[in-house]
Amino acid sequence: MLGSGFIGRFYADSIQGYRSQDKVVSIYSRREESARKFAEDYAVPFWTTTMEEAIARPEVDIVCISLPNNLHEEAVMLCCKHKKAVMTTKPLGRNAAEAKRMLEAVEAAGIFNGYLEDLVYTPKFIKAEQSVRNGALGRILWAKSRETHPGPHSDWFWDLEQAGGGCILDLGCHCVEITRSYIGKDIKPVEVMCWADTQVKPIEAEDHAIGLVKYENGAIGQFEVSWTFRGGLDLRDEVMGSEGTIWINSFLRTGFDMFTTGKGGDYVAEKAESNTGWLFPVGDELNELGYNHMFMDMFNALEKGEAPKETFYDGYVVNAVLDAAYRSAKSKLWEPVNLEVWRGREGVGKDSHLIEWDADHYLVKEEMTHYGAKKLILKHKVSGAFIQKVLE
Numbered sequence: 230m231l232g233s234g235f236i237g238r239f240y241a242d243s244i245q246g247y248r249s250q251d252k253v254v255s256i257y258s259r260r261e262e263s264a265r266k267f268a269e270d271y272a273v274p275f276w277t278t279t280m281e282e283a284i285a286r287p288e289v290d291i292v293c294i295s296l297p298n299n300l301h302e303e304a305v306m307l308c309c310k311h312k313k314a315v316m317t318t319k320p321l322g323r324n325a326a327e328a329k330r331m332l333e334a335v336e337a338a339g340i341f342n343g344y345l346e347d348l349v350y351t352p353k354f355i356k357a358e359q360s361v362r363n364g365a366l367g368r369i370l371w372a373k374s375r376e377t378h379p380g381p382h383s384d385w386f387w388d389l390e391q392a393g394g395g396c397i398l399d400l401g402c403h404c405v406e407i408t409r410s411y412i413g414k415d416i417k418p419v420e421v422m423c424w425a426d427t428q429v430k431p432i433e434a435e436d437h438a439i440g441l442v443k444y445e446n447g448a449i450g451q452f453e454v455s456w457t458f459r460g461g462l463d464l465r466d467e468v469m470g471s472e473g474t475i476w477i478n479s480f481l482r483t484g485f486d487m488f489t490t491g492k493g494g495d496y497v498a499e500k501a502e503s504n505t506g507w508l509f510p511v512g513d514e515l516n517e518l519g520y521n522h523m524f525m526d527m528f529n530a531l532e533k534g535e536a537p538k539e540t541f542y543d544g545y546v547v548n549a550v551l552d553a554a555y556r557s558a559k560s561k562l563w564e565p566v567n568l569e570v571w572r573g574r575e576g577v578g579k580d581s582h583l584i585e586w587d588a589d590h591y592l593v594k595e596e597m598t599h600y601g602a603k604k605l606i607l608k609h610k611v612s613g614a615f616i617q618k619v620l621e
């Protein structure tokens with residue numbers, strides 16, 4: 230494990246908690262006291278303040294990168310040097326150029342690579358995605374994902390150089406991979422329109438943004454991200470298809486409401502802003518945030534010698550989409566997604582979606598009225614005229 234902070238601890242809780250056969254055997258942290266404390270808390274036999282030493286240990290099967298964004302590349306290159314399987318937290322890079330270098334390096338080294346995008350492994354997402362893939366929603370037209378909270382928990386996130394961006398990069402990376410997964414990861418994201426601003430915080434980066442990602446098949450992805458949202462961690466997805474709809478609330482309203490006058494523990498849930506009054510705790514954060522299913526997939530894939538569901542390639546695509554978002558926020562125009570590496574389908578147009586009613590008409594819609602009549606709206610194929618039929 231590289232990094233002993235916020236996500237390193239969530240990951241360790243999940244890695245050691247779920248299958249119990251997986252163990253953190255070596256921990257690197259910048260400061261000795263943090264490395265030592267992590268080693269004590271998680272019964273890790275080896276700790277060090279030298280990154281390469283932690284990676285090179287013979288008992289290490291896979292390296293988990295839980296470091297600030299500006300250190301991902303250095304850590305990945307060391308894994309390549311020592312031919313160690315690697316999994317990296319999000320975002321893969323601070324931009325697509327960094328992500329591409331990492332992708333090319335792991336592939337040249339021939340090492341297992343996993344992209345730790347936990348939010349496509351949440352129980353709700355897994356079920357929703359299955360329904361989408363089974364066709365329950367028909368053709369996916371629009372997929373929106375929203376992640377907003379009152380801002381990150383460590384100094385480096387707020388520094389543009391170390392973080393590489395503001396909430397677009399930090400939170401938008403989740404939203405882009407979620408919406409891309411609903412739309413189909415083989416469908417090419419082609420252009421992005423994005424509004425971003427720094428509305429509240431004294432920072433160079435954006436603290437609030439909304440973006441639209443256009444896909445080659447006509448589907449649209451939408452992300453809403455903020456570091457200035459008040460009220461906790463808001464994680465929601467909405468998917469609209471030609472045959473159905475999904476709404477998911479993953480965190481702030483999960484059907485668990487609690488009231489307290491404030492006596493007792495301080496921790497309610499990630500980024501919760503209050504510990505008194507009506508609260509919205511999360512039953513099992515590790516599971517609800519997808520960490521358990523994510524590490525199951527990573528380790529199962531590693532053991533079988535297969536690629537996991539999320540690889541560095543996915544991290545690279547996400548970075549390329551977000552680079553276009555940053556360009557659009559500046560230019561105020563739709564900006565193309567520059568994908569120098571693309572492994573999905575090419576030239577996918579809008580699928581034919583017209584429903585034939587009879588030889589002459591397409592069906593526009595049907596509706597059962599409150600007065601018991603079934604109405605059909607039809608369009609004549611040649612004249613284009615709309616007519617209605619009432620079936621008693």
Ligand SMILES: NC(=O)c1ccc[n+]([C@@H]2O[C@H](COP(=O)([O-])OP(=O)(O)OC[C@H]3O[C@@H](n4cnc5c(N)ncnc54)[C@H](O)[C@@H]3O)[C@@H](O)[C@H]2O)c1
Binds near residue numbers: 234
């Ligand atoms: N849901 C998620 O997937 C999720 C959530 C939070 C963070 N993250 C990602 O995890 C990574 C780490 O974030 P975090 O929240 O754990 O941050 P953190 O600040 O809590 O922890 C970062 C760790 O890196 C160490 N570190 C900081 N600066 C360093 C430096 N210059 N040299 C060496 N080590 C240094 C810290 O000591 C700490 O151990 C980031 O890439 C972030 O985007 C992912």
